[in-house]
Amino acid sequence: MAKTAQGSSASAPESSLATDAHATDPALLRDHSQLKSYKTSRFEYPEIRVFFRQHVKADQLPKKPAPLPLLVCVPGLGGSVAQFHPLLRSLVDLAPCLAIDWPGGGRSRFAPTQWEAYTSAALMELLEVVIEDHRDKEHGQGVVLIAHSMGTILSAGLANPKLPHKTSLAKHVVGLVAICPVSGPMEESKAKLVKRLFWIPGWVFNLWRMWDGRGGPNSASVARFVGEGAPAELKLMQHRYNRQSLTPVWRRMAYGALPARFEDGKPVGGIPGPEAWAGLNIPVFLIGGEKDNVTPPKEVDKIVKAFHSLDDSMAHDEAQIPIVSELDSPASVNGSTQLDADANDNINGLSAEDAEDSDANGPSTPVEYPPDLPPQSQHPLRAVRSIILTGAAANHTLLYSPRTVRALAGLVSDFLTDHITQRLSLAWQLQHLSREGKWDVKNLLKWQGVKPVSEPIGPSNNPVFRVTKTLREADDVHCPAVFADNWGHAIKDVIDISKDQPVYDPRGLERRGIHYHKFPTVSKIPPEAETVDQFIKLVDSIREAQRERAAAEGWSGPEQCVVGVHCHYGYNRSGYFVVCYLVEKCGFALADAIEAFKTARPNGIRHSHFLDKLYMRYDLEERPVEN
Known part of the structure; x- marks a missing residue:
């Protein structure tokens, strides 16, 4: 269980050159964050930064068959809750939202310091414990994982009930949104080479990071993420995130993501493999960027292939296919789309609602939903949707770039409504509560x-x-x-x-x-x-x-x-x-x-x-x- 600790901070303008995560926290994060201590089966993590904001009308919205799902944001390697802030500004109006800074990342304290506490398995267990601490278990609340970069493969492992878990959380995950996703561990030869790099002392690695970061917002370390022609605001933001990513923490998480060994060419330990994606029995949305140099768009193709690899075997074993009536869930749709993200927060040639085929049910259409309560399945149909954003802005900063976040928020919102539950439409919530005289x-x-x-x-x-x-x-x-x-x-x-x-x-x-x-x-x-x-x-x-x-x-x-x-x-x-x-x-x-x-x-x-x-x-x- 969790113990609450003090977690306040001073605010500062977003454009500040300050790199202190406390000082640069936006008001939304600052007002709804705490520092909490969590104990897993092996480690105790003191002062984990936890952002949680309940839906403002949670008590007035229906709880049968379950409350609105809990939306959980999962950062990647070196990432933080702050990177989700632009997306959270939209999500908090739809449903309760939860996010954490990994130990030593963002505002969380770097403790414990043992390398074993930063393996992928250890971090996944920590995330399970935090989610279960906030999930409305009494009313059977479901969970939607919204992850970035390495957080996507950790989330896939967390959502796969066939993998070992310390809690029953996997049974309650009802959807996964993977932004700039990772398909699985690197191949054996590359993994062994990368492992040798960890023989280099930490202080040497830190010197390299300082050299790579020369020029601050205009450094090579920033350009690697933001690409060419990035606006000054994004460069400044990425520079701050790079500075907030501590070398000893990054090294532990990166090393913990590598396979401990290989047996017959198959990785053992580290981040889950493609089988984690293949075994998912929930709606999955993959969003990649054409110019992403960190997690290239071919990762999306690998995941889609892995996801479909289970289709044939499931077709031969009908007992494995969940029986879901048409009224229980939106129709299952497997599809891939390529969209162009331009410099003005738009998707050229195809609007977000057209991409999702949902313009007829736009949020301002008075007849979007019937006056009765739309269904909410506790087991939405298995489906995969993939979208590759194109253009110079479509890189690893999709999550927080001013050029892409509007399109991203729209795509995520449509996916949640179309594939998880129509009750995640803010338009439906407003109309429902207005009819009930509650909002x-x-x-x-x-x-x-x-x-x-x-x-x-x-x-x-x-x-x-x-x-x-x-x-x-x-x-x-x-x-x-x-x-x-x-x-x-x-x-x-x-x-x-x-x-x-x-x-x-x-x-x-x-x-x-x-x-x-x-x-x-x-x-x-x-x-x-x-x-x-x-x-x-x-x-x-x-x-x-x-x-x-x-x-x-x-x-x-x-x-x-x-x-x-x-x-x-x-x-x-x-x-x-x-x-x-x-x-x-x-x-x-x-x-x-x-x-x-x-x-x-x-x-x-x-x-x-x-x-x-x-x-x-x-x-x-x-x-x-x-x-």
Whole structure:
């Protein structure tokens, strides 16, 4: 069992050159992480960083035949929970999420130090124990493993009930998403050669890493992962991850992944082999990158071949084939797709929903699911789907690259809905809870009386914003689908500054080319100076990206494309941020900026303390005296 330890940290901007994992933790990870101690059959691991966030409406969603599956993120060699942050921002709205830093990685303490504690078998057992500590065993909760790099083969071994395990977890794994997957151990000759390299003392290896890392974000060690033409933001991120990967930890995990020996040419020990993939009886989604130099796309082909190697034997032994009715699970689909990931977070030539054949059931379609409860099978049909993203951005950073993470999140979301359970659709959850009166806007009548979208705000020849009220999934007028149809030509990005999870599915915007950005703030309190600065930087980055998107996608009238901003009703917080931007970036005088917002959004900023704070921020002497 687990013992809770203190696990707080200070925050720092993502662009910081700091390499301390505590200091660079994003707010989502920082607010939902603990340092915990776990004991396996052989080792005790003190201070393992565990990220866990329960679904915000878990208590109101149905638990029969089981709760929503627990989504578990599994890092690779030298990886960390932080690498999953861009994906987790989407996943936490769908289901409960769990992730850990391996011992000595990320924020976890490097202990114990014995090499045996870092073998693949030892790490798999640790992961089993952590998952079982968080899985709702009482209600039979299933688990979906979402893994990256070496974490994918460890997850395959964890999910295969035919391999030895210390717990019964394998029986409850209902799906596996493998990003940049590993098919199995390297061949004997290469493995023996690599093993000899571990005779080199650790301090020598560390010197080589320092030499390889010369140039920091522009070093060869970073380029190996991010490829050519990578944006500065990604280079900086990869540099930080490389620095956070400690040499003694990397050496132990890498050595522990190698076979202990070979018997008749077959590996013994180390990471599981292709048979781990072949023996899986669950839906599997393989996502590779054409330019991945670490785990090349041929690994996907090997896994698909291994997965299908069991088909013939299963065909001759019907007793091994699970009997699953059409109502118990989505149809089994085995397929491979090749998609192109471009520099603007899109998949060229084929949208994510087209790739998954699911546009008809998009998250904003009012008739996506029948009003009754969609089925949730505890044993989804065995299936394999593979996708190779192409283009310069399709490399080992698929998981966290700004250029690919939107497409990746969409593909993963569609797979979870199509192959695991339709209840993992945020659109269905919102519609279900809205019908039950358990999740909706705070005051529906007041919300319905507010104009959905403001007039353009900013310089007359180059407006910057349109402020909106929050969208509502169950609404016929202001839901993502209708909003995109009416405003998608002008509003290309939406910034959601509400603190809570929105009452609409952001994928409904993303599918239709409108990028969604979550920037949570507290209601009724004027934002602090640091928060305003971060908002301004976000808007600047969005506007720059819009210029690139306009050229790449051939927008008509790109100069009239604006950024949508909403809180709940679109008055006080939204108005405060918009006014600050007009003053600091567009040259407006404070009084003119306040009036411009009020003209575009009649009644303007309603709370006087927001106006007071604006005058204190910019010009105390200009504040008019009210009679």
